Amino acid sequence: MQDDPIDPFVAHRRLLFGTAYQMLGTVTDAEDVLQDAWIKWHEVDRDSVTHPKAYLVRTVTNLALNRLTSARATRETYVGPWLPEPLLTNTADAAEETEMADTVSTAMLVVLETLGPVERAVFVLREVFGYSHAEIAGFLDRPEATVRQISHRARSHVHARRPRFDTDPATRTDITDRFLAAAHGGDVNALMELLAPDVTLWNDGGGKVTAARRPLYGPDHVARWILGVLAKPVLTGVRLESAQLNGELGVLVLLGDFRVGALTYDIRDGHIENLRFQVNPDKLAGIQPPSATE
Structure with missing residues (x-):
């Protein structure tokens, strides 16, 4: 994907990749989602996009949701245990990872696998990236009250299963x-x-x-x-x-x-x-x- 470095897609690529990866648990699928989002971004009338960052997050979220839903059926016939794809995080510019909120641990990705697709999307957007319930409702085209309920359910589910390891x-x-x-x-x-x-x-x-x-x-x-x-x-x-x-x-x-x-x-x-x-x-x-x- 080649583009002007000041293009909003390029500016927010870390955030977009982080959203897709944490929803899907695979680097390959996350990159495919970004490719599809990039195509949609370059096909849309830019004058109609008031908030590019919100538009891009919404696009990536829904593309990842569609892919995650279809991937669930494939994983049911997977040979042996299914584990997330590991991601090398030896980056010299770690300080710039703030917007992406640091890649979650493999242990957390395993827990996120136990959530339904929409629950996982709401949890990642709310708990990892800090979006409000109202913003997430806009991303997912769902009532804010419904998103609040999903968020509470997902947070309780993860809290009950989240591994607690505090090793320095x-x-x-x-x-x-x-x-x-x-x-x-x-x-x-x-x-x-x-x-x-x-x-x-x-x-x-x-x-x-x-x-x-x-x-x-x-x-x-x-x-x-x-x-x-x-x-x-x-x-x-x-x-x-x-x-x-x-x-x-x-x-x-x-x-x-x-x-x-x-x-x-x-x-x-x-x-x-x-x-x-x-x-x-x-x-x-x-x-x-x-x-x-x-």
């Missing part, structure tokens, strides 16, 4: 470093010590690559599975590197020069409680370096 960056860095050392060294005991007693691992291969089709439970099972995967002959030379994924420190899986997986996790009381391993090659666009996706 230093602790997360220490645990990540120890995880990498144990994984590279094949030290099952050291790895097990890092895992919470009720640790769970979800692995999304989407039927494209070999992956566990059911969640794995317990430190012993999870640790041995991770080390077993890393020891496979087909992965000779694989290495793990820490990286900022969805606003939190996570792990990239590299094979040669290729980024072939991403691992995100929650930490509670100094232990890794949940691991989400994304290896579906169709869902890794968000972790590739810019040159790999141009």
Whole structure:
């Protein structure tokens, strides 16, 4: 998409991408929505658009709603656990991410998956981007009273299921470093010590690559599975590197020069409680370096 840098679409692209990504949970779909919105923006009579930002948010929201509704049927037949697409957030201009309100964590995206499409749209617009109920009502062509009810229901739903992990960056860095050392060294005991007693691992291969089709439970099972995967002959030379994924420190899986997986996790009381391993090659666009996706 090429345009004048002062064009409203370009000026608000971070906000528009953030809205689409947090509604859909996939980088690929979010980019497709932005492409469709860009086309609509360049077809509309600009003189008829009083508030370009509001028009663009409304356009992206409704395009994402349509895509999310159709995607639900596809996800019902998805092979194995469905996880959101990870997004690399190693940006030098992090201060400029304010309008996008920082990409939500993978854990939050998983919770948002449990909302209906309209509930998810209302929650993202209200709780993440701070739009008023009246503004959201205009975006969705619904009465403001209805939007208030949906907002209350969605907020209560998310609050009840929202993971509560308060790990400071230093602790997360220490645990990540120890995880990498144990994984590279094949030290099952050291790895097990890092895992919470009720640790769970979800692995999304989407039927494209070999992956566990059911969640794995317990430190012993999870640790041995991770080390077993890393020891496979087909992965000779694989290495793990820490990286900022969805606003939190996570792990990239590299094979040669290729980024072939991403691992995100929650930490509670100094232990890794949940691991989400994304290896579906169709869902890794968000972790590739810019040159790999141009």
